[in-house]
Amino acid sequence: MPQLSILDGAWLKAEAGRVTAIIGRNGSGKSTLMKVAAGQIKAMAGITIIDGERLHGRSLQKRFRNIGYLPQDSMLPPDIKVKRLIKSLPDPEKLMDDPLIQKIRHQKTIQLSGGEKRYLETAILFHLNRKYILLDEPFTGVEPSIIDLLIQKIRKEARSGKGILLTDHMHRYISEVADTGYLLHNRQCYDLGGGFSGELKKMGYHR
Amino acid sequence: MILYLLQKYVIHSAVFFAALVIFPLGFSDNTGYVLVRGFFFGGLLGAGYTFYDFRKRNLWPLYDNLRVPKYLLLCLFFAGFQSLYLVIKPFI
Numbered sequence: 001m002p003q004l005s006i007l008d009g010a011w012l013k014a015e016a017g018r019v020t021a022i023i024g025r026n027g028s029g030k031s032t033l034m035k036v037a038a039g040q041i042k043a044m045a046g047i048t049i050i051d052g053e054r055l056h057g058r059s060l061q062k063r064f065r066n067i068g069y070l071p072q073d074s075m076l077p078p079d080i081k082v083k084r085l086i087k088s089l090p091d092p093e094k095l096m097d098d099p100l101i102q103k104i105r106h107q108k109t110i111q112l113s114g115g116e117k118r119y120l121e122t123a124i125l126f127h128l129n130r131k132y133i134l135l136d137e138p139f140t141g142v143e144p145s146i147i148d149l150l151i152q153k154i155r156k157e158a159r160s161g162k163g164i165l166l167t168d169h170m171h172r173y174i175s176e177v178a179d180t181g182y183l184l185h186n187r188q189c190y191d192l193g194g195g196f197s198g199e200l201k202k203m204g205y206h207r
Numbered sequence: 208m209i210l211y212l213l214q215k216y217v218i219h220s221a222v223f224f225a226a227l228v229i230f231p232l233g234f235s236d237n238t239g240y241v242l243v244r245g246f247f248f249g250g251l252l253g254a255g256y257t258f259y260d261f262r263k264r265n266l267w268p269l270y271d272n273l274r275v276p277k278y279l280l281l282c283l284f285f286a287g288f289q290s291l292y293l294v295i296k297p298f299i
Contacts, residue, residue: 040268064274075269077211088208089273128272 006032007043008187014165016131019158021174022167023192023205024184030167031072033184034136037165038069050132068125072136074117078110082120085109095127100149115142122150126157133157135166139173151177171205208273209280215260216284220253238299243292250288254281 006029014020024030035041037048039058048055050066076085083105086092095101101123104116112120118138125133135154139147147170154177158164168174174181175197183190183203192199228245235241258281261267270277 038268039271060271061274061276064271068272069268071265071268073265075265075267075272077264077266077269080211085208088211125272 005187007036010184010187010189011046012165012182012189012191014132014163016163017158017161018179019154019164019166019177021178021181021196022165022184022189023171023174023181023196023200024167026169028184029187030184031136033189034069034134034165034167035071038067038071038134039063040069040071064130066130067132067134068128068130069134070121070125070136070138072140074109074121076109076117076121079108081106081108082112085120086124089124089127091127095123098123100146115146118142119146119150122153126153126162130162132163132165135164135168137168138166139168139170147173171200175200208270208275212257212261212270212275212277212280213284216253216257216281217288219256219260220249220284220288223252223256224249239296242295242299246289246292250285253288254285257281 010029010033012020012022012033022030022033032041036043036046039048039055039060042058048063050063053062055062082101083096086095086101086105089095096105100116100119104112104120109117109120118141122135122138125135138150138154142150151173154164154166158179166174166178178196180194181192181196183192224245227249228241231241231245232238258277261270261277267277
């Protein structure tokens with residue numbers, strides 16, 4: 001059976017209260033690394049450590065006590081109303097107060113634009129009040145005004161002590177919001193440190 | 208979201224149940240046996256198809272985020288589907 005090695009010895013550290021970015025070309029393994037961290041796929045080797053707790057398998061119940069995960073593709077059922085979806089969450093009134101969500105609450109999720117869907121998903125994750133949030137391409141296909149709202153939300157949550165790990169191809173926004181970053185290249189993670197916008201320019205990731 | 212999962216499970220299981228019961232009933236005089244078999248395999252295929260369908264549509268991450276135990280729920284729905292036979296048994 002043919003095999004493809006996507007990551008090999010890659011590691012990274014996301015800290016509470018900080019926004020950590022993963023940068024990389026298409027197919028470099030960013031989403032795979034996110035999926036491994038969120039227990040969506042099992043790595044052939046390696047572990048996830050969340051606040052000292054070592055998780056070897058997928059351990060979904062244990063992982064999701066501490067993390068929220070936004071996958072690259074929408075995770076919302078298409079044939080359900082936003083209001084019904086939000087009512088299934090704990091303390092739904094708080095989320096209903098959000099101005100954008102108030103506007104879309106009577107619509108079915110299939111009727112939402114890509115940006116509205118992404119905003120709703122991110123708002124749900126932040127509402128769940130987990131210590132670490134993993135965001136896989138939260139800005140892709142989203143209009144700039146909603147991206148600004150998302151950036152505000154991400155900053156606010158990081159200030160409140162949550163650890164955010166995000167990846168996206170919108171490097172301008174990523175370098176604006178992230179405190180520290182890693183470059184995923186040749187199946188390995190390279191620590192870029194803080195203020196990595198200049199580094200990315202030098203490497204040709206953005207102009 | 209549990210109700211949404213239940214709704215989909217019931218629809219899928221009902222389709223499999225109908226397919227497994229309607230045709231064999233025409234060739235068998237043992238209605239009870241056909242129904243029991245229909246509920247068992249209908250429920251089982253319904254659970255399998257619901258799992259596959261949710262995975263294909265990328266819905267499981269939402270359930271993981273909400274910490275809804277998907278495997279346990281599908282098992283409970285399957286058991287509940289079997290108990291429907293007890294409900295209709297007095298009428299056959």
